[in-house]
Amino acid sequence: MTRKARNLITFVFSTAIVGAVGCDKKDESASTVGAAASSVAPSVASPGAAVVKYAIDVAGKTTIDMPAPKEHIKADTSASAGELQVDLANLANSRGEVKADLETLKTHTFGDSKDEKQTEHALTWLEVGAQTPANVKDANRWATFAIRSIDGPSATDLAKVSPEKQGDGDVRTVTLTAHGDFLLHGHKVAKDAALELTFHYSPGAPAESKPMGIDVRSKGPLHIVLADHEVKPRDNLGALAQNALGLLGTKVAETADVTLDLHASPAP
Numbered sequence: 001m002t003r004k005a006r007n008l009i010t011f012v013f014s015t016a017i018v019g020a021v022g023c024d025k026k027d028e029s030a031s032t033v034g035a036a037a038s039s040v041a042p043s044v045a046s047p048g049a050a051v052v053k054y055a056i057d058v059a060g061k062t063t064i065d066m067p068a069p070k071e072h073i074k075a076d077t078s079a080s081a082g083e084l085q086v087d088l089a090n091l092a093n094s095r096g097e098v099k100a101d102l103e104t105l106k107t108h109t110f111g112d113s114k115d116e117k118q119t120e121h122a123l124t125w126l127e128v129g130a131q132t133p134a135n136v137k138d139a140n141r142w143a144t145f146a147i148r149s150i151d152g153p154s155a156t157d158l159a160k161v162s163p164e165k166q167g168d169g170d171v172r173t174v175t176l177t178a179h180g181d182f183l184l185h186g187h188k189v190a191k192d193a194a195l196e197l198t199f200h201y202s203p204g205a206p207a208e209s210k211p212m213g214i215d216v217r218s219k220g221p222l223h224i225v226l227a228d229h230e231v232k233p234r235d236n237l238g239a240l241a242q243n244a245l246g247l248l249g250t251k252v253a254e255t256a257d258v259t260l261d262l263h264a265s266p267a268p
Contacts, residue, residue: 034187034228038139040097043146043180045085049093052210053267056082060262062100062143065221066253073252075107075122081142084214084264088158091174097146098216098262102128103137124234126185131236140185145193145222147180158199159207169212170201175219182222187229194219195260214264221257 045051060080066073079101087093105126107118123129127140153176155161163170174197182191196219199211226232226248233244248254 032225032227033230034189036186037183037188038186040144040146040181040183040188043085043095043097043148045087045093045095049085049087050089051085051087051094054084054086054096054214054264055267056080056084056098056216057263057265060098060100060260063259063261064105065257065259066255068249068251068253071109071251073107073109073118073122075105075109075119077101077104077143078106079104080262082144083267084216086214088208088210090156091153091158091176092150092156094150095147097144097180098260099142099144101141102126102143103141121233124236125231127234127238129236132238136238142183144183145178145180145191146183147178149179150176151179152177158211161199163201163205163207165203166200169203170205172199172201172211173197174199182224184224184229185231189225189228191222193222193260210266212266216260216262216264218259218261221259224256224258226254226256 058079058081062077062080064073064075064077066075077100080099081101082096082098084096084098085094086096103123105119105122105128107115107122109115109118120129124132128137132140153174155174158172158174161172161174163172165171176195176197178193178195180191180193181188196215196217198215198217200213200215201209201211233241233247235241
């Protein structure tokens with residue numbers, strides 16, 4: 001084989017390797033973005049489950065914590081929605097979804113007027129700001145967690161949990177981990193949520209009674225990766241603000257820790 005032929009083979013082989021590596025890197029990058037979705041499928045208990053339905057109260061709150069090297073952003077949302085389908089005799093059969101209204105998001109990073117501008121920027125990045133087109137805002141308004149399965153409940157049958165006095169009533173408390181789909185900004189990813197559920201009863205209510213309400217609180221934060229949901233600097237029309245991309249990882253953390261503080265009442 002001539003030297004020229006050997007050089008040609010070496011070139012072709014090297015190019016193929018580089019191309020393959022480039023494709024792998026591209027695929028790996030693409031896989032970090034959650035599946036595009038406009039909604040999540042309903043989370044419904046199995047037909048054999050004897051569930052009681054509870055509606056998430058509208059005044060539910062989420063707290064958002066985003067520590068970055070140059071700025072520690074703190075925020076919250078103040079409106080919620082959703083429904084829980086609770087199997088009181090076998091909590092692992094319970095299903096449902098909880099939703100946070102992103103239009104109510106406000107930051108409390110500075111404790112002064114600078115929070116107003118930061119809130120405006122946050123809403124623009126999420127495409128729910130005042131100048132966002134109505135159809136886009138409506139599509140992005142809700143962050144939704146749909147429960148697909150439950151494991152590790154501290155108790156399965158709520159009637160067997162010893163009640164404790166709290167205020168003017170009794171409560172039974174259960175911890176568990178909910179697995180499901182989390183939808184934010186048009187992208188869906190699998191997510192786990194460690195939760196504490198507090199079931200409220202009237203004083204001395206029989207063990208088999210239906211709770212008068214349920215508190216749903218995080219035992220640990222949901223860890224949200226902004227890149228999974230393509231949350232990036234944008235202008236009021238939704239176009240990427242290229243000159244502001246450097247803010248990610250410096251002034252704006254690439255992740256957000258979200259905790260839930262919700263209440264549910266018996267559904268009508």
